[in-house]
Amino acid sequence: MDLKTWVRPNIWSLKPYSSARSEFKGEASVFLDANENPYNAPYNRYPDPLQWAVKKRIAAFKGVPAEQIFLGVGSDEPIDLIYRVFCEPAVDNVVAIDPSYGMYQVCADINNVAYKKVQLDSEFQVDAAAVLNAVDERTKAIFLCSPNNPTGNSLDRAAVEKILNTFAGIVVVDEAYIDFSTQPSFLKSLHRFPNLIVLQTFSKAWGSAGVRLGMAFADSQIIEIFNKVKYPYNINRLTQEYALSMLEKADQVKAWVALLLQERSLLAAALERLPVVKKVYPSDANFLLVRVEDASGTYRYLVEKGIIVRNRDNITLCMGCLRITIGTPEENRQLVEAMKNLKTK
Ligand SMILES: *Cc1c(COP(=O)(O)O)cnc(C)c1O
Numbered sequence: 001m002d003l004k005t006w007v008r009p010n011i012w013s014l015k016p017y018s019s020a021r022s023e024f025k026g027e028a029s030v031f032l033d034a035n036e037n038p039y040n041a042p043y044n045r046y047p048d049p050l051q052w053a054v055k056k057r058i059a060a061f062k063g064v065p066a067e068q069i070f071l072g073v074g075s076d077e078p079i080d081l082i083y084r085v086f087c088e089p090a091v092d093n094v095v096a097i098d099p100s101y102g103m104y105q106v107c108a109d110i111n112n113v114a115y116k117k118v119q120l121d122s123e124f125q126v127d128a129a130a131v132l133n134a135v136d137e138r139t140k141a142i143f144l145c146s147p148n149n150p151t152g153n154s155l156d157r158a159a160v161e162k163i164l165n166t167f168a169g170i171v172v173v174d175e176a177y178i179d180f181s182t183q184p185s186f187l188k189s190l191h192r193f194p195n196l197i198v199l200q201t202f203s204k205a206w207g208s209a210g211v212r213l214g215m216a217f218a219d220s221q222i223i224e225i226f227n228k229v230k231y232p233y234n235i236n237r238l239t240q241e242y243a244l245s246m247l248e249k250a251d252q253v254k255a256w257v258a259l260l261l262q263e264r265s266l267l268a269a270a271l272e273r274l275p276v277v278k279k280v281y282p283s284d285a286n287f288l289l290v291r292v293e294d295a296s297g298t299y300r301y302l303v304e305k306g307i308i309v310r311n312r313d314n315i316t317l318c319m320g321c322l323r324i325t326i327g328t329p330e331e332n333r334q335l336v337e338a339m340k341n342l343k344t345k
Contacts, residue, residue: 006086006170053240057247064190068220069215071235073214073235075199075215083108084229085229086141092113092140097131098118116134117316139167142170143174144173146181150315152283153282154284173198173199179206180204199215213243268288271288276298289312292320295322
């Protein structure tokens with residue numbers, strides 16, 4: 001991949017801010033270079049701008065070299081960076097599957113980049129030919145999400161590979177829900193596709209949405225450019241320490257995932273038995289897309305009972321659908337109990 005032809009010229013030639021912490025890396029006993037307060041250690045010091053300790057741990061865990069990892073304030077940061085690095089405002093465009101995660105379009109709108117949607121088929125599958133057909137000479141990136149939000153299914157692997165092999169620009173595969181999926185991650189194929197960016201996050205399986213920590217995995221050339229453009233100290237010290245402690249708890253995360261997968265099938269079965277439920281779609285994620293008789297009415301009824309689900313009634317292909325996150329066994333029981341009392345018309 002000739003990356004230079006895909007990166008905005010001003011970004012390619014950008015001379016990044018050189019922080020005190022990046023100019024001197026090494027051991028010393030007296031730090032008088034960053035105008036920090038010498039008291040209140042360790043939080044008086046600026047954090048590692050490239051978060052090497054965390055990345056080394058993630059590298060070992062995921063089997064990806066640390067140089068191919070970018071850490072952001074949620075996945076939202078790398079999503080925004082993709083636009084800022086590759087897309088010239090008011091000139092370039094991206095192509096994305098529809099329906100999918102709302103932030104892709106919001107970031108496109110903020111960056112004034114045209115957002116071209118390609119509808120999934122009735123089974124929520126991606127048509128590689130249709131996606132490639134939507135590409136023009138100003139298309140810089142294609143956004144795919146697998147397992148997809150809000151549909152819950154994994155995208156057909158052969159279709160994703162076809163897009164990766166045919167389109168020469170950036171292909172994003174958002175794997176926020178990969179830990180709940182039976183499908184293998186595209187991380188294992190990273191070395192085969194220099195144009196691939198895989199997104200993962202601590203917000204779902206890792207139970208850490210509150211700390212805002214997302215990961216992007218890509219060719220080290222792409223990661224270097226992201227590092228140039230990001231805020232120098234985007235990931236604070238508390239978050240880096242917290243991430244290291246969570247990475248020691250991978251067994252706990254595995255146990256949560258196993259429990260949530262078991263609850264997902266129990267909840268799907270319980271919902272399918274309810275007269276108001278028309279269809280529970282297959283899910284590879286920690287939520288169920290459920291078609292009901294009256295989505296907006298059901299949504300409001302559940303709100304009154306103090307139970308909040310996501311109303312997807314107005315989303316492409318999701319008419320009449322609610323997106324229901326898998327909760328604890330007790331939370332799921334309360335949901336089913338409330339829905340049992342809903343009368344069909
Ligand atoms: C929840 C979610 C994310 C996570 O975003 P963060 O900013 O990391 O919390 C990313 N992509 C999709 C598709 C999601 O549903």
